[in-house]
Amino acid sequence: MPAPNDDKLLRMDGWPGGVNNRIREGEEVATRDADAIPNSAFLRKALNVDLTAEGHPLRRRGYALTEAGYAHSVYYSGMLFFVVIDGVLKVGPKASELTAVANVNRYLRMSYTLHAGTVYYTNGQESGRYSSTGFEVWPGPQQVHTIYDDEGLALVDNLYETMPIGQLITSFSGRIYVAKRDELWFSEGMSTHISRLAVNYYLLPKYIYMLQPVEDGIYIGTESQIIYLKGTDPFTAELDTVYAHGVVPYAFARVPGEKFGVKEGSVPVWWTKDGVLSVGLPGGEIRQLTRDRLAAPEYGFGAISMREREGMSQIVSSLQKGGDANNMGASDSVVAEIRR
Numbered sequence: 001m002p003a004p005n006d007d008k009l010l011r012m013d014g015w016p017g018g019v020n021n022r023i024r025e026g027e028e029v030a031t032r033d034a035d036a037i038p039n040s041a042f043l044r045k046a047l048n049v050d051l052t053a054e055g056h057p058l059r060r061r062g063y064a065l066t067e068a069g070y071a072h073s074v075y076y077s078g079m080l081f082f083v084v085i086d087g088v089l090k091v092g093p094k095a096s097e098l099t100a101v102a103n104v105n106r107y108l109r110m111s112y113t114l115h116a117g118t119v120y121y122t123n124g125q126e127s128g129r130y131s132s133t134g135f136e137v138w139p140g141p142q143q144v145h146t147i148y149d150d151e152g153l154a155l156v157d158n159l160y161e162t163m164p165i166g167q168l169i170t171s172f173s174g175r176i177y178v179a180k181r182d183e184l185w186f187s188e189g190m191s192t193h194i195s196r197l198a199v200n201y202y203l204l205p206k207y208i209y210m211l212q213p214v215e216d217g218i219y220i221g222t223e224s225q226i227i228y229l230k231g232t233d234p235f236t237a238e239l240d241t242v243y244a245h246g247v248v249p250y251a252f253a254r255v256p257g258e259k260f261g262v263k264e265g266s267v268p269v270w271w272t273k274d275g276v277l278s279v280g281l282p283g284g285e286i287r288q289l290t291r292d293r294l295a296a297p298e299y300g301f302g303a304i305s306m307r308e309r310e311g312m313s314q315i316v317s318s319l320q321k322g323g324d325a326n327n328m329g330a331s332d333s334v335v336a337e338i339r340r
Helices: none
Strands: 029-032 035-038 049-051 057-059 071-076 081-085 088-094 097-103 111-115 118-122 127-131 134-136 144-148 154-162 168-172 175-180 183-186 201-203 208-214 217-222 226-230 238-243 247-256 266-272 277-281 285-288 301-309 312-320
Touching: 071 111, 081 097, 097 127, 118 168, 168 208, 175 208, 183 208, 208 247, 208 266, 208 277, 217 247, 217 266, 247 312, 266 301, 266 312
Parallel strands: 111 168, 247 301
Antiparallel strands: 029 035, 049 057, 071 081, 081 088, 088 097, 111 118, 118 127, 127 134, 144 154, 168 175, 175 183, 183 201, 208 217, 217 226, 226 238, 247 266, 266 277, 277 285, 301 312
16 A cells, blocks of 8 residues: 555644643643643643653653662762662662662661762661762761860860761751651751750651752651741741642652752752642742642652653652552543544
8 A cells, every 4th residue: 555645644733731631531721820721732641652842752762670689769969879779778870880888778768968079878777978988987876976166175065966867868058957757857067977966956747758958948748748947047947838738758859940940959849648749949939740730649659750861851750559559440531543
């Protein structure tokens, strides 16, 4: 059979609106960010394809095995990859060039942060830091620390002790912050391994699942709400609830701020318990990226990363429900056969 001429082929304008499973099949328009977009600009479902800026489908690449084993807690510092594989923390310039650094708990998720050129890590039981000189013990054994002033005199007005080890860690405004269950601890300004345990902490209402800083504060995610700690001085900063739903555990990452029109180097993105992918901007402003386009179930935990391919920047999520299974659901589809 001869191929049809180009003028006989069906031309498709594409789906620049991406996937939208909230609109009905027969609706004429959908509203997003106060703009009216035709129904035909959306896909209801897509499998193993990416959409270009014009909305044209592009077959998604496959994957290749780099290293076998039970792997989790992947982190990239800008120069080095960190990952836990079969209970070993490994580091390397590429995913295919990893070196064992330390034996750690096989199952506990590892949290990382970059502070003054050094990567700090903790999983609630084990902690340390890794720099160009290699592995270093951090924060060290629990003990009382004596601090001296410029004249060599001991400062006895405050009791300095070793920083607690928690499930999350981040760097903000010259200090290390650690989340230990529902407690948020912060270090001294020039000494990341010590803290005044009588005053250097906040007590949150629920277990802390997310700790992500921006220019002027820190987003704190619990199972029931998102809280913003506004201010660079922890002794005068204010806590404010900025979102009434909690974060999905482990489902957060950092994305270049330019992707969202802000000057900051990177900003956090996360999934919330009500099924919305959101970005946290400076000042405690939360921008909901999928509120009116995607209806998603409640997930138990997940992961987020960012990738760039053929000029496209994509936030990639892997989410799992966990907990009790829900066997109720609904779907629709259209099957069409075209003959010429």
